[in-house]
Amino acid sequence: MNDDAVFPRVEIEGPPRERGLQYGRAVPERIAASVALYQGEMLRRGVSVPRQRELAARFVPVIGAFGADYLDEMQGIADGAGVPLEDIVLINARTEMMYGSHDAPEVQSKLVEGCTGAIILPEATRAGRLLHAHNWDWRAECADTSIVLCIRRDNAPDMLTFVEAGGLARHGFNSAGLALTGNFLQSDRDFKAPGAPLGLVRRKMLEAPNMAAALKVLWAQPRACSNNLMLSHSDGEAIDLECAPDEIFWIAPEQGLLVHANHFVSPAARVKLRDTGLATFPDSLYRDRRVRSLLAPHVGHIAREHVTAALFDTFGAPDAVLRSPKPAVFDAISATVATIIMEPASGTMQVARKPYEDPRFSEYRL
Known part of the structure; x- marks a missing residue:
């Protein structure tokens, strides 16, 4: 460090x-x-x-x-x-x-966790290495309760995960080249039945030796509520997984880009369930498009500075890709706690704390 x-x-x-x-x-x-x-x-x-x-x-x-x-x-x-x-x-x-x-x-009806994520495949980057990035929007106080956790394993890949202290995993990558981030989603199917906590599902996926094994973890485990998972591999694969408690919908990259905010995008999902999160996060509709449109002109030579610029976009502030502090439900303050840019091929994670205040990144290595 x-x-x-x-x-x-x-x-x-x-x-x-x-x-x-x-x-x-x-x-x-x-x-x-x-x-x-x-x-x-x-x-x-x-x-x-x-x-x-x-x-x-x-x-x-x-x-x-x-x-x-x-x-x-x-x-x-x-x-x-x-x-x-x-x-x-x-x-x-x-x-x-x-x-x-x-x-x-x-x-x-008062969920307030946001997030905007992006995966850029190797063919779309300047260096030819996959980039997996994320803005974690949640309680502003979590800037002082989070850590970067490195887990060394004898019987599974090592991993590096950005997580709230006491948690087993949140956003991260492993030594087998897998990277994973998550975004809030909400649907009319949520909390109808019990399921494994989402953080533990992410942990088990990050323990997987390859992409197929990570996907099998997800398909094998019912969840209590909806969420979105962005899964990538350093060799040049990525998929977005819109998870309802009992069903999973998927989205593939287009032109080397995969971007997701906080609403269901898959046509099948939009037909089969009711997205109840947009009433809370209507800004998700333009956050998704803003990041994609800011990255698209640079496809083929996207570098970290382009990803940073996209995730630091302030259109619609405070309800922007880069969320500046604003009051939320139950007397909370919501903000972009951290911006995370991972390059699993090189084993690096760059993290900016409270990027609306300080755009500088610290680098962590697996």
């Missing part, structure tokens, strides 16, 4: 419980801040801390069934950071708990 890096880099290795202990001991303050953030979010939704832990306990067998190693790792994080296991579950299942809780069903 560079001396001026803006997010702590944590490296862990060994068996699951030991990895978790290393993680929890490395950044206990940030983990405590993550816990406080989501406990506060739940309190503002009328869910007491004891009730939160009851709800989190319901996810323990779900997580164990999805992957016992994940539960061991989360217990290690909890022990290392000195917090209850349920608090680590809250961080890893925060979408499902915040919006799927029966204690506060009305909040399903």
